[in-house]
Amino acid sequence: MNKPLRRIAIFCGILVMALLIRDNWLQYVQADSLRTNTNNRRVAIERYATPRGDIIVDGNPITGSVEAKHGDFKYKRTYKNGAMWAPVTGYSSQAFGSTQLESIDDGILSGTDDRLFFRNTLDMITGKQKQGGNVVTTLNQAAQTAAFNGLKAQGGKGAVVALEPSTGKILALASYPSYDPSSFAGNSTDVDSKNWTKLQKSNDPADPMLNRALRETYPPGSTFKVVTAAAALENGLYTSADTATNSPLPWVMPGTTTPLKNEGNIPCKDATLRAALQYSCNSVFGKIGADLGNAKMLAEAKKFGFDSPQDTPVRAYPSVFSDKMNASQTALSSIGQFNTAATPLQMAMVASAVANDGKLMKPYMVDKLQSSNLDTVSQTQPEQLSQPLSSKNAQILQDMMKTVVEQGTGTNAKINGITVGGKTGTAQHGVANSANPYAWFISFAKLPDGSSPVAVAVVIEDNSANRDDISGGGLAAPIAKSVMQAVIQSKK
Amino acid sequence: MSSTTNPPTHHTSTIGAIGAPSRRNTELALLVFAVVIPVFAYANVGLAIDGKVPAGLLAYGLGLALLAGVAHLVVRKFAPYADPLLLPLATLLNGLGLVAIWRLDQSKLLQQIHVAGGKATNQLLYTAMGIALFVAVLILLKDHRTLQRYTYISMATALVLLLLPLVPGLGADVYGAKIWISVGSFTIQPGEFAKIVLAVFFAGYLMVKRDALALASRRFMGMYLPRGRDLGPILVVWAISILILVFETDLGTSLLFFGMFVIMLYVATERTSWIVFGLLMSAVGAVGVASFEPHIQVRVQAWLDPMHEYVLSRTPGVTGVHSDQLQQALWAFGSGGTLGTGWGQGHSELIRFAANSDFIFATFGEELGLAGVMAILLVYGLIAERGIRTALAARDPFGKLLAVGLSGGFALQVFVVAGGVMGLIPLTGMTMPFLAYGGSSVIANWALIGILIRISDTARRPAPAPAANPDAEMTQVVRPS
Numbered sequence: 001m002n003k004p005l006r007r008i009a010i011f012c013g014i015l016v017m018a019l020l021i022r023d024n025w026l027q028y029v030q031a032d033s034l035r036t037n038t039n040n041r042r043v044a045i046e047r048y049a050t051p052r053g054d055i056i057v058d059g060n061p062i063t064g065s066v067e068a069k070h071g072d073f074k075y076k077r078t079y080k081n082g083a084m085w086a087p088v089t090g091y092s093s094q095a096f097g098s099t100q101l102e103s104i105d106d107g108i109l110s111g112t113d114d115r116l117f118f119r120n121t122l123d124m125i126t127g128k129q130k131q132g133g134n135v136v137t138t139l140n141q142a143a144q145t146a147a148f149n150g151l152k153a154q155g156g157k158g159a160v161v162a163l164e165p166s167t168g169k170i171l172a173l174a175s176y177p178s179y180d181p182s183s184f185a186g187n188s189t190d191v192d193s194k195n196w197t198k199l200q201k202s203n204d205p206a207d208p209m210l211n212r213a214l215r216e217t218y219p220p221g222s223t224f225k226v227v228t229a230a231a232a233l234e235n236g237l238y239t240s241a242d243t244a245t246n247s248p249l250p251w252v253m254p255g256t257t258t259p260l261k262n263e264g265n266i267p268c269k270d271a272t273l274r275a276a277l278q279y280s281c282n283s284v285f286g287k288i289g290a291d292l293g294n295a296k297m298l299a300e301a302k303k304f305g306f307d308s309p310q311d312t313p314v315r316a317y318p319s320v321f322s323d324k325m326n327a328s329q330t331a332l333s334s335i336g337q338f339n340t341a342a343t344p345l346q347m348a349m350v351a352s353a354v355a356n357d358g359k360l361m362k363p364y365m366v367d368k369l370q371s372s373n374l375d376t377v378s379q380t381q382p383e384q385l386s387q388p389l390s391s392k393n394a395q396i397l398q399d400m401m402k403t404v405v406e407q408g409t410g411t412n413a414k415i416n417g418i419t420v421g422g423k424t425g426t427a428q429h430g431v432a433n434s435a436n437p438y439a440w441f442i443s444f445a446k447l448p449d450g451s452s453p454v455a456v457a458v459v460i461e462d463n464s465a466n467r468d469d470i471s472g473g474g475l476a477a478p479i480a481k482s483v484m485q486a487v488i489q490s491k492k
Numbered sequence: 493m494s495s496t497t498n499p500p501t502h503h504t505s506t507i508g509a510i511g512a513p514s515r516r517n518t519e520l521a522l523l524v525f526a527v528v529i530p531v532f533a534y535a536n537v538g539l540a541i542d543g544k545v546p547a548g549l550l551a552y553g554l555g556l557a558l559l560a561g562v563a564h565l566v567v568r569k570f571a572p573y574a575d576p577l578l579l580p581l582a583t584l585l586n587g588l589g590l591v592a593i594w595r596l597d598q599s600k601l602l603q604q605i606h607v608a609g610g611k612a613t614n615q616l617l618y619t620a621m622g623i624a625l626f627v628a629v630l631i632l633l634k635d636h637r638t639l640q641r642y643t644y645i646s647m648a649t650a651l652v653l654l655l656l657p658l659v660p661g662l663g664a665d666v667y668g669a670k671i672w673i674s675v676g677s678f679t680i681q682p683g684e685f686a687k688i689v690l691a692v693f694f695a696g697y698l699m700v701k702r703d704a705l706a707l708a709s710r711r712f713m714g715m716y717l718p719r720g721r722d723l724g725p726i727l728v729v730w731a732i733s734i735l736i737l738v739f740e741t742d743l744g745t746s747l748l749f750f751g752m753f754v755i756m757l758y759v760a761t762e763r764t765s766w767i768v769f770g771l772l773m774s775a776v777g778a779v780g781v782a783s784f785e786p787h788i789q790v791r792v793q794a795w796l797d798p799m800h801e802y803v804l805s806r807t808p809g810v811t812g813v814h815s816d817q818l819q820q821a822l823w824a825f826g827s828g829g830t831l832g833t834g835w836g837q838g839h840s841e842l843i844r845f846a847a848n849s850d851f852i853f854a855t856f857g858e859e860l861g862l863a864g865v866m867a868i869l870l871v872y873g874l875i876a877e878r879g880i881r882t883a884l885a886a887r888d889p890f891g892k893l894l895a896v897g898l899s900g901g902f903a904l905q906v907f908v909v910a911g912g913v914m915g916l917i918p919l920t921g922m923t924m925p926f927l928a929y930g931g932s933s934v935i936a937n938w939a940l941i942g943i944l945i946r947i948s949d950t951a952r953r954p955a956p957a958p959a960a961n962p963d964a965e966m967t968q969v970v971r972p973s
Contacts, residue, residue, distance in 0.1 A: 001892050002884055004759040008896055009880040012903040016873035019907060020866055022916040026825045027862035034826020042827050042839050072601065
C-alpha cells in the first residue's frame with residue numbers, strides 16, 4: 001500500500017502548493033490593485049483615519065475636522081461658513097466623495113501626496129500620527145464676505161469674482177444660492193444622504209450646488225463691449241477715445257434689414273468710443289464688430305481668455321465667442337448677445353487685464369501648499385497668460401471705463417477718493433428675450449498711486465420680483481462696489 | 493518519503509527500530525514555541541488596539557499552556573512513541589486561532605451584528621473540550637485496531653450525522669448551507685464529526701474488500717475496470733455525496749467525503765482507475781447539481797466574478813442570495829500584502845458575517861500578510877504529511893487506511909476552505925481546522941489528531957521482544973526509497 005500512499009503524500013503537497021501559489025498571486029501580484037480598489041472600504045477608512053489638513057484664508061482655516069461618533073470613518077470634514085466658501089472649497093464627503101480644492105489638493109490635505117513623503121517617513125519613525133498639509137488660498141475674507149452678503153441681500157441667483165489684476169490672485173469667488181458642505185460631510189444615510197438629495201438640482205430648481213462663478217456661462221451683454229472696444233483700439237480701427245466714430249443711426253446690420261436698436265434714446269450717432277461706452281451704444285459696438293469681422297473679434301476675445309477653460313486650479317468652463325459667424329451675427333456677438341457667453345471669472349479677467357495695463361494674469365486661488373509643520377511644499381508664482389491690449393490702449397480703455405462710473409450707467413460703483421472704472425451690462429435671454437435679463441457689472445479700482453488692487457465681475461440672474469429694475473448699474477454695481485471697498489480696506 | 497525526512501536508522505522500519513528515541517522532549521520543546529508564539533500574538537493585538545498589554549494575557553497564556561501541558565503529559569504516558577510534530581502544530585494553530593477570534597471580538601462592527609464579542613472565551617472552552625476528547629482518545633483507545641470492530645456501527649453513525657441537518661426542527665439554514673443542527677442554544681456542525689467516523693468506516697470496509705476490488709477487474713484500454721457489483725460501494729458514497737450537495741447545498745462537505753473515499757479506495761486497491769472514476773463522478777455530480785441548484789450557481793458565479801457579485805449585493809432589490817463576502821475576503825488578502833498590517837490593524841471585520849469562522853483565514857491574510865499565510869499553510873501541510881507518514885509507518889492495513897483517510901481528508905478540507913476564501917475554487921461552508929471559531933470543528937479535529945497520534949505511536953513503538961524469525965522481520969521492512 002505504500003506506493004499509493006507516497007502518491008497521496010505528493011497529492012497533498014500539490015494541494016498545499018496550489019494554495020501557496022494562489023496566495024502569492026493574491027497577496028503579491030494582485031496586492032496593489034486589490035488594496036487600492038476604490039470599492040475597498042479600507043481606502044476610505046485610511047483616508048478618514050487622520051484629521052484632514054485645512055484650507056486657509058487670510059491665515060485662518062475655513063475648514064476643520066471632527067471625530068465622527070459612529071461608523072468606521074474616524075474624522076469628518078467641517079466647514080466654517082460653508083455656504084460662503086463652498087465655491088472655493090468644494091466638498092469632501094465620506095459618502096459622496098470630493099470636488100474642487102478638496103479633490104484637487106486631496107493628496108496634500110489627506111497627507112498622501114508624494115511631496116509629503118519625507119515628512120511622513122519622519123513622522124512614521126518618530127511615531128507621530130500622519131497629518132495632512134494645508135492649502136493656503138489667495139482669497140480675501142472681507143471681499144468674499146462682501147460678495148456673498150451682497151448676493152444674499154439680492155436674494156436671486158448670481159455670482160461674484162474678484163481678482164488682483166497685477167497677479168491674477170482670486171480674491172473673492174462667491175455663488176448664490178449656495179450650500180453648506182458640512183451638511184453632508186459624513187456617511188449617515190438618514191442625515192447626510194437626505195441633505196445631499198435635497199441639494200440636487202432635481203429636487204431644488206435653484207441648483208445650489210452649481211458653482212456659478214466658474215461653471216456657468218451667461219450672455220455677457222454690454223460688458224462685452226469692453227472687449228469690442230479693445231479690439232477696435234488694438235486693430236487700429238479707432239486710435240483714440242475721443243474722436244468721433246463712423247456710426248450711423250439707425251445702423252442696419254449687414255445682410256439684414258434689421259436696425260440694431262439701442263436702449264432708449266441715447267446719443268449714439270457718430271459717438272466717440274468714450275461716449276459709446278458711457279451710454280452703452282449697441283449700434284456703435286455692433287458696427288465695430290461687423291467692421292472688424294469675425295476673425296479679428298475672435299482673436300481678441302481669445303486673448304482675453306475666451307474659448308478655453310481656466311484651471312484656477314479648480315477648472316472654470318470655457319467662455320464662448322463663436323467662430324464662422326456672418327457680419328450680423330458678429331455684430332450681435334460683439335455686444336455680448338447671440339452665442340457669446342461668459343463665466344463671471346472670464347469677465348473679471350477682462351476687467352483685470354484692462355486694469356493691469358493690458359497684461360492678463362492667469363487667475364489662481366491656491367497661493368501655496370504647506371506640509372503639516374507649515375513648511376511650504378509648493379508656491380504658485382503669478383504668470384502672465386497673454387497681453388490682449390497694449391499698455392497705451394489699456395490706459396485709453398481704463399479712462400473710458402472711468403467715465404462710465406463717473407458719468408454713465410455705472411455711477412452706483414463710485415467710491416470716494418478712489419478711481420473706479422466699470423461697465424454695466426443687461427443681457428437678454430430666453431425665447432424672444434422673454435426671460436428676465438441678466439444684470440452684469442465689471443469694474444476695477446485704481447489707487448492714487450496708480451496701482452490697481454482689484455477687478456470684479458458681478459452677475460445677477462432672474463430676480464423675477466424686480467423685472468423692470470434689472471440692470472447692471474442698479475443691481476450688480478453696488479455689490480462690486482462693496483467688494484472693491486473691502487479689498488481696499490483690507491490692504492490698508 | 494521516510495528516508496528524506498528522517499535518518500534512515502529508525503522510525504519507518506518496524507521491529508528493527510528497537511531503542512528508537514521517543515522524541516517526547518522534542519515535542520515538549522516545540523510545544524513551548526507553540527504556546528509562546530500565540531501569547532506574543534495576543535499581547536500584540538492588545539497593544540495595537542488599546543495600546544496596552546491585554547488584561548487577559550496571563551489567563552490566556554496559562555490556559556493555553558495548561559491545555560498543551562496536559563496533552564503533552566498524556567501523550568508522554570499513553571503514547572510515548574507518537575509523532576512529535578502533530579501536537580505542537582495543532583496547538584500552534586489552535587492558539588493563533590484563539591488570538592484571531594479575540595482580535596475580531598474587539599471589533600465594534602462585529603459586536604453590533606453579534607458575530608463577535610466574548611467568542612474567544614467560548615473558543616477556549618471548546619479547546620478545553622477538544623483537548624479532553626484528545627486525552628480520552630489516547631487513554632481509552634489503547635490500540636486503533638479496536639475501531640475496526642465498529643466498521644458498520646460507524647457507517648450508521650456517519651449516515652445519521654450527515655442526515656441530522658435535514659431533520660425538520662433540528663437543522664439550521666446558515667446562509668444557504670444546511671450543514672448545521674441547533675440543540676438549545678448550541679449549533680453543531682455534525683459533518684466535522686462525520687468526517688472521522690466515515691474514515692473509520694471506509695478503512696474497515698476497504699480493508700476487507702480491497703482484494704476483491706483490486707483483483708477482480710477487467711483490463712480495458714490499459715485500465716482495470718472494476719466489476720459492476722464492486723462498483724456498488726463507490727456508487728453509494730457518490731450518491732450520498734450528491735444527496736448532501738442537493739439537500740444540504742454544501743459543495744465542501746460533499747467534496748470532502750467523496751474525495752476522502754476516493755483517496756482511501758486508491759490506497760486500498762492501488763488501482764489508478766479508481767481515481768479516474770472518482771474524478772469523473774465528482775465532475776458529473778457537481779456539474780449536474782449545479783445545473784439546477786441556485787445556491788451552488790450563485791457560489792460559482794461569485795467565484796468567477798467576485799466583483800460583479802459585490803456590485804449585486806449592493807444593488808437594491810437583488811440582494812438576498814448575493815453576498816460581497818468573497819470580494820471582501822480578497823480585498824483583505826490584497827490589503828495585507830507581503831508582510832500584513834500587523835495584528836489588530838487590519839479591517840477584516842468588513843467581511844461581517846462569518847468573519848471569525850469560515851472567513852477567519854482572511855484575517856490572517858490581512859494582518860500577517862503573505863509571509864504569515866504561507867507559514868500557516870505550511871503548518872497545515874506538515875500536519876497532513878506527518879499524518880501520511882504515520883500511514884506509511886503503520887504496520888496494519890487498517891491503520892494505514894485510517895491514517896491516510898484522516899490526513900487526506902484534513903488536507904482536502906484545508907484546500908477547500910482556504911481555496912474558497914482565496915478565490916481559487918468556489919466558496920463552501922466549511923471552516924479552517926483549529927483556526928476558525930466553532931466548537932464542532934475544534935473538538936472533532938482534536939479527536940482527529942488524537943487518533944493520528946495513537947496510530948503513529950503504534951507504528952513507531954518498538955516491539956516488546958525481538959521476533960523469533962529474523963527473515964519474517966525483514967519482509968515487513970518498509971524500504972526507504
